[in-house]
Amino acid sequence: MEKTGKKGIFDAIGTQKLVAIGALVVLFIFFSFAGSNFFQYSTFVNILDSSYYIGFMAIGVTFVIITGGIDLSIGTLCICCSLIGGTLFMKAGLPMALCLIITLLIGCLFGLANGLMVSIMGLPAFIATLGTMMITRGLGSIVTGTASVTFPQTNDVGGWFRNIFKLKGEGLPTAGIPTGFILLIIMAILMAVLLNKTRPGRYILALGSNKEATRLSGVNVVKWETLAFVISGFFAALAGISYAATYSTLMPGTGNGFELDAIAGVVIGGTSLSGGVGSIAGTLIGVFIMSVLKTGLPFVGLQPHWQLFITGFVLIVAVFADVVNRRKQ
Template identity: 55%
Template sequence: MSNVELANPKKNSTFKNLASSQQFVAGLALVIVYLIFYFMSDSFQSVNTLTSIFDSAYYIGFLAIGVTFVIATGGIDLSLGTGMIAAALTGGMLYQTLGLPVWVALLGTLIFGILLGVLNGFLIAKLNLPPFIATLGTQMVTRGLGSIITNVQTINYPLRNSPEGYYKSLFKTANNFPTGIILLIIFAVLMSIVLNHTSNGRYILSIGSNEEAARLSGINTVKWKWSAYIISGFFIGLAGIAYAATYTSILPGEGMGMETDAIAGVIIGGTSMSGGIASITGTMIGVFIMAVLKTGLPFIGLQPHYQTFITGIVIIVAVLVDVIKQKKKRV
């Protein structure tokens, strides 16, 4: 038998593993979905449409990066969307009501998100509250808090062409170039390194795989599980900054449902809901699938509520695939 023939089984096995990878399937799905909209609508083919896709991916992308770490522990964070809006409203109050410099407002937005992550981590890692219940509670708290601190008034950030609107160029330049995609990719790469090549990431994945075994092996499960929620909180604050850069006016009470888009992106990208398996690359692919759907559906005459319907189906399918994969592993 020749060397080529001996190598073929290995090549076939590599291709089979690649084809069965959820990240590969999600990437293929992203290309297919984009091409469907591209060929069904001439208007979708414009550069402005691509910019709109990026605009809708920035803040959801940051939320998704953070919650990937939480889901990797086997947890969940339902306070993502309302927390992001509450953080942006808090920063806006510092600027609009107290008259502080915009950089202080942005810093306040980031700190609010981190504090929310600290609170979620304390309730879940330290007090052992179920993640679903704890973050459902903080979801309601942050939604109400945003209305309380603003007295249910719209908060306005500086306009792009104003002297203090400089921070908006982090996400889009004056000539409409989506610089935010560069920022999103940088953070995705950094957090992929953290997840896959640091003790923090390894311990978080170990907790998701088997928390009791991780504890018995000497891992401080409280500390590292808490760190996952703090990471999520940091990205909630960062998403608040991205949201304020994308939309100048922010209304109290917004944010509900955005956590669904972020969590859907994570699940579609191959992170296991039971914990222990996670991929930041997959998360980014999932986020852009959601962004393309959100942007593309109106171009073919479907209203936004169809996105909610389709998102629900996609989540069910993604979770079902995960369950089947977990069952195969146990066999």
């Protein structure tokens, strides 16, 4: 890719990111004035609570989308991994730390399976991950016997992991302190460094720009494309842990639709569905737009289904802007 081409793409990312930041500020101001009691600490905590699981999934799937692929399994995988981890703790009596590690490993294994199906078997990412979405949705029900799984509270045995995402107790605000935001930012910084400052990240970006040219230049495209899916699986499992810490009870067969929120956040944040262009910072901005919408709409008297309507409209606009930028370049 020529230098001028790179500059144009990076300019496009910067423009869309600025637009996303502006949209986020406008939404926050709108809900603050139009909504009753929106501008308060508890609302801020609720926004962050709803951003954790979407944010982790979005960070992971950013790598897949940058390669030009898609991962539709992250929503059901998020719940499936936590259901298995929770069952191992509640019924098998394994230590919570070990259960959390197993949860993350399961996510990586499903990500590996997705990557191999796409990179070696040649399946379209849409079909491969659609199949995995169905498998993980069913697997969660099989493992739990269709029963819900309730994770231990903070003061119970094994409930310590909740403190990673929220500190609550005497002397602290009633809504708690959203420590999960720190973990989300740390993981975002680490993944931004991986994507922009390391060889694997550069190869993943190159795959999305021109997969065949990357292969002909001697890069092992199977290895790096598979790595993108493994990262996506890992973060889907991490999202499951954050979801369990925030909402306690998980139901088998759920998780459908989570992936749409994550993918919408990624695209709104400036990552191109055509691949080769994207940023973790933009993804986080898109995620917070989704979270502010989800939290703020009830404050102005609108039902949650309005979020779907508005998100769909914003997503179409974001994709259209990407198409226009691509044509200009």
